[in-house]
Structures are given as structure tokens and as C-alpha cells.
Amino acid sequence: MNSSVHSKAGASLLGHNSSRSSAAFLRETEVVPGGSMRQASWFGPPPYAASGSGCWIVDVDQRKILDCANNFFSLIHGHAFAPVVEALGEMLRRGTAFGLPTEVEIELAETLAARGPALEQTRFCNSGSEAVMHAIKGARGLTDRHRIAKFEGCYHGSYDYIEVSLESSPDNWDDADGNPASVGYTRGVAPAVLTDTVILPYDNAELCEAILRREGPTLAAVILDPHASRAGMMPMSDDVIQVVQRACHRDGIMLICDEVICFRLSPRGAHPIFNIEPDFVTLAKTIGGGLPVGAVSGPRDRMSVFDHTGGKPRVAMGGTFSANPMSMVAGLETLRHYDGDQIERLNRLGERLRKLVSDGLAAGGVAGSITGMGSLFRLHLTDRKITGYRSSYPNPAEAAALKAIHGAMLADGILLTPNCSGALSTPMTEAEIDLLADRLVAHTIACPVQPA
Ligand SMILES: Cc1ncc(COP(=O)(O)O)c(C=O)c1O
Structure with a gap:
């Protein structure tokens, strides 16, 4: 049954159904639900x-x-940026994963640290979603609280807390009191995820202030992307940022600045442009030079939450391919050629x-x-x-x-x-x-x- 449905779709969206892309799409639908590995890249037979x-x-x-x-x-x-291709070729011949640290992970962490005090220390992982998840866990470990606040509509990866109100719509985006509602993104979201995720309006400083005054003492973290693509790709206003910053100082909340996309805006990333003083910065995408990567950065006193020396860390942050040297060298070459x-x-x-x-x-x-x-x-x-x-x-x-x-x-x-x-x-x-x-x-x- 699938074939006829998809061959019709393939014919209409790719122009004709005899192309190699159409054939690949039909083949993929047999072994991959939806015929595509990523929902975000779904726009009809591609x-x-x-x-x-x-x-x-x-x-x-x-x-x-x-x-x-x-x-x-x-x-x-x-x-296929030549310096990245060359560095990857060389690393490939030396080995791709060791279960031991490598000097290139130090170099990439040092490269980030040289870009500003908010990036003083870094732990790498394999995606932006992981980075956000670990930063939230780090904030929970530092505060001994578990609730978080995020801005309505903003995307921070595929992690259940962070998907709340990712796609709320006019029919469900207000709660009974006129605050942004905590709306589950998909079916099967645990009710606790909704009660533990407070939603803030991206462009309403007054309402942000009221919500944070009420909820602040229970929050481990506020996460924001100051130039969120899903919030219109508009810079967050200084008023909203200052409200968040003040609430974080007042109530001891960790401020996570998600720069997975907007790090590219300046050599030091986005937070200095917006006068944000983050406790953690989450990074990914560009810093991996085309290979999978994620990172949590922050000042030493915040990042110490992940320090595992002397036994069990306060918060664990590990992964089989974390800081794999292929992603590290690709990221290094990319950043070396992306400055000033x-x-x-x-x-x-x-x-x-x-x-x-x-x-x-x-x-x-x-x-x-x-x-x-x-x-x-x-x-x-x-x-x-x-x-x-x-x-x-x-x-x-x-x-x-x-x-x-x-x-x-x-x-x-x-x-x-x-x-x-x-x-x-x-x-x-x-x-x-x-x-x-x-x-x-x-x-x-x-x-x-x-x-x-
Ligand atoms: C702001 C932001 N944070 C986090 C993520 C998640 O990153 P990844 O897709 O590497 O998991 C994304 C992905 O687009 C993002 O835009």
C-alpha cells in the first residue's frame, strides 16, 4: 500500500518518479518510518x-x-572544507576513538576558553540535545532543584523537558490564568515533565517577571537562546534578558545560554552581544566542523559539578564517543578559520x-x-x-x-x-x-x- 501512496507523492514533489532520488525515497520508506531519518528534514520526497x-x-x-x-x-x-578534510584524513589514519583522552580535545577546549571567560572550561558530548540535557542536569546538581524554565516555541533539541511548548498553537498556548501553558510536544509525555517545565513568553518582559517572581525559588535553570530561530529569528529584547538575569541572581537559578546556532554570531559567541552572564553555555553544530558534537562550557566553579575526580561526580557527564578525536580536529580546523x-x-x-x-x-x-x-x-x-x-x-x-x-x-x-x-x-x-x-x-x- 505504501508504494502507491509514496510513488504519487514522489511523482508530484520531485517532478517525475523515475529519478534516482525518487527511487531512493521509495526504498527508504520500506526500512525507515516516514522515509526520512530526521523529522526536521522532511519536506516531501527530497x-x-x-x-x-x-x-x-x-x-x-x-x-x-x-x-x-x-x-x-x-x-x-x-x-568538504579543505583544512577539515585534511585534518580528518590524518586523524583517520591514526585512529578514531581510543577510550583514552587525546591532546586534540584539550586544544578544542583551549580554543573555546580563549574566546571568553564564560567558556573557561568545557566538556564535550555528541549533539546539541545532549549538551542541553547535561547543562540542565548540571544546573540541577548545583541547585538541588529539578524544575526548569524555557521560552515558548524555542527549540533546544530532542529531550523531553526541553520539548515542552515547542509547538504550542493558538488553541492551546494560554493556560487558564493567561500565562503560556506547558504543552506536551508529542503523545506520551509524562505529566511530571509538564509540571516541572515552566514556560516563559519570548517577548513579554512584564509577564516573564511575574512568572519568575512566582516560580523562581523552585527553578534549577532558565534556558534561553537569545536569537531563537523558532521565535522568529528575532533577537530577544534587552528587557526580557535583564528580567531573566535578575531573577537568576535573586533566586540562585542557573542561566543556560543555548548557543548551538547563535555561537556563530561573533568570535566570542552570542552571550556577550546580548550582555548575558551565563552559568552554562551549550554549543554544538559549527564547533564540530561538520561532524557530530555538543559541548557544555562554563566558568570553573560551575563546571566543577561534572568533576569526577575523587569518586562519583555530583553530576555524571560521559559518553562512548564524547570528545572523539574526529569531531575534535574537525572543530579545531573550523574555528581556526572562523574568527574576526x-x-x-x-x-x-x-x-x-x-x-x-x-x-x-x-x-x-x-x-x-x-x-x-x-x-x-x-x-x-x-x-x-x-x-x-x-x-x-x-x-x-x-x-x-x-x-x-x-x-x-x-x-x-x-x-x-x-x-x-x-x-x-x-x-x-x-x-x-x-x-x-x-x-x-x-x-x-x-x-x-x-x-x-
Ligand atoms: C538552539 C538549539 N539547541 C539545541 C539543538 C539540538 O542540537 P542537535 O540537533 O545537535 O541535537 C538545536 C538544533 O537545531 C538548536 O537549534
Whole structure:
């Protein structure tokens, strides 16, 4: 039964069902639920990647695709970046995992420490989700409390507490008292997970203050991403940040700054830009140079919670492949080539993109905007002022138009994430930015939001 359903879908979304990508998709649906390993990369039968070089992917049907998703914001230097390839080749010949520490893990931790006091010490793991989970456990260990607070709609990985209210919608996002409700993301969420996760509004300092005054003494941690993609890719306001910062100081709550995506914004990451003094910083994506990685960083007195010397640590943080030398050398080479000038150049390209798209949408008379800082961007199809999760939450007509634009861009050889956000990479030049802006404006105009 699957085959006929999927061959129809494959035919419509890939253009024809005789392509190698269509065949791969049909094959995958037999052995993988949903025919895709990642929900986030699901946007209908996709092209299958064969190789990548710089900012271009070649799919199995030999189509060239400009990669503006960069494996969900992780590939800062695009694909097959020569220094990373060389370092990996060399490490591969020496061995990939030892069950003993390596000097390269020290070098990567030192590289991070050199970027600021909030990154003084680091423990590595294999993904951003793991990093967030460990930072929360660390906060619990330091405070002997277990509840946490997170911001509505914000994504911090696939960990049950952190998925609460990830996708709350207008029909369930307020509780009876007008506070953001704790809404389970999927079925089967333990009730305790909901009561132990307090939800904060991304763009309402007053309400944040009231919630934190009430709940603060019971909280181990507040986690925030100050430039959250799912909250519109809008910077969190200084007011909200200060409310959180004050509550953390007042009530002894650990402040976790999740920089899994936004670390790329400056050489020292995002927290100095937003005047945040975090107890823990969670990192992943770019710091692994294209290989799986995660990290919890923080000042020595916070990170000591993971110190296992002398017996059982206060909080355990381990993993078979944690700090594996392949991820370490890839991350090292990536960061060596991502500092000062490179970051400034990439951020300038981001500004160019946002200006070109804004001007183009205005000239085309389209209700829409492009948000983002540095090398990050996200398209919105509304004239609502985007300030956070609720204002960026697309209504069904906007969601349908975004899906159409994503599909049209892909058919035109440009890959965005499914919600039409993306990230630039250092191999890009003004030529690719201009192409991206031109196609994004053209397809946005061609795929209007249909009145309900
Ligand atoms: C802000 C943020 N935190 C955590 C994560 C989870 O990282 P990973 O996918 O490596 O588990 C993500 C993933 O996109 C993220 O955007």
C-alpha cells in the first residue's frame, strides 16, 4: 500500500518518479518510518545528496543545489572544507576513538576558553540535545532543584523537558490564568515533565517577571537562546534578558545560554552581544566542523559539578564517543578559520541578503519580512511585527505559502530549511547572496498567501 501512496507523492514533489532520488525515497520508506531519518528534514520526497563542495551540493541525479541550510546551520565553511578534510584524513589514519583522552580535545577546549571567560572550561558530548540535557542536569546538581524554565516555541533539541511548548498553537498556548501553558510536544509525555517545565513568553518582559517572581525559588535553570530561530529569528529584547538575569541572581537559578546556532554570531559567541552572564553555555553544530558534537562550557566553579575526580561526580557527564578525536580536529580546523575577519565578512553578506530581500519584497508589494542577525535569516509572510514565537507563528495560509516557496526554491536549485530560514557559509560570495535574494523575492511574489 505504501508504494502507491509514496510513488504519487514522489511523482508530484520531485517532478517525475523515475529519478534516482525518487527511487531512493521509495526504498527508504520500506526500512525507515516516514522515509526520512530526521523529522526536521522532511519536506516531501527530497533530493538525495551525493556530494558537496563549498556552498554547493550535488544530488544523486547530478543536480547542483546552492546550500543555504548548511545542515541546519552547522556547516559554517560549507562542504568538504579543505583544512577539515585534511585534518580528518590524518586523524583517520591514526585512529578514531581510543577510550583514552587525546591532546586534540584539550586544544578544542583551549580554543573555546580563549574566546571568553564564560567558556573557561568545557566538556564535550555528541549533539546539541545532549549538551542541553547535561547543562540542565548540571544546573540541577548545583541547585538541588529539578524544575526548569524555557521560552515558548524555542527549540533546544530532542529531550523531553526541553520539548515542552515547542509547538504550542493558538488553541492551546494560554493556560487558564493567561500565562503560556506547558504543552506536551508529542503523545506520551509524562505529566511530571509538564509540571516541572515552566514556560516563559519570548517577548513579554512584564509577564516573564511575574512568572519568575512566582516560580523562581523552585527553578534549577532558565534556558534561553537569545536569537531563537523558532521565535522568529528575532533577537530577544534587552528587557526580557535583564528580567531573566535578575531573577537568576535573586533566586540562585542557573542561566543556560543555548548557543548551538547563535555561537556563530561573533568570535566570542552570542552571550556577550546580548550582555548575558551565563552559568552554562551549550554549543554544538559549527564547533564540530561538520561532524557530530555538543559541548557544555562554563566558568570553573560551575563546571566543577561534572568533576569526577575523587569518586562519583555530583553530576555524571560521559559518553562512548564524547570528545572523539574526529569531531575534535574537525572543530579545531573550523574555528581556526572562523574568527574576526571571516565572521565580519559573513555577517556583512547576511546584511546584504536581508537588505536585498526587504527591498525586493517592498518593491513587489508583498506583506513579508526577513529577520535574522549575522549570517542567519528567516522569511516571514505577514505584516505583523515579528517580536517572538506568537507573532512569527504562521497561520495556515502563511504556512502553505511558505511550503510552496520552499518547494519552488528547491526546484530552482536552492535549499532552505523547511520554514524558509537559512544560514550562510564562508565559501559564499556576493554572487551567491544576490542569486539567493533574487530567487527568494521572485518566489515569494509568485507564491502569495491565499486568503482563507
Ligand atoms: C538552539 C538549539 N539547541 C539545541 C539543538 C539540538 O542540537 P542537535 O540537533 O545537535 O541535537 C538545536 C538544533 O537545531 C538548536 O537549534
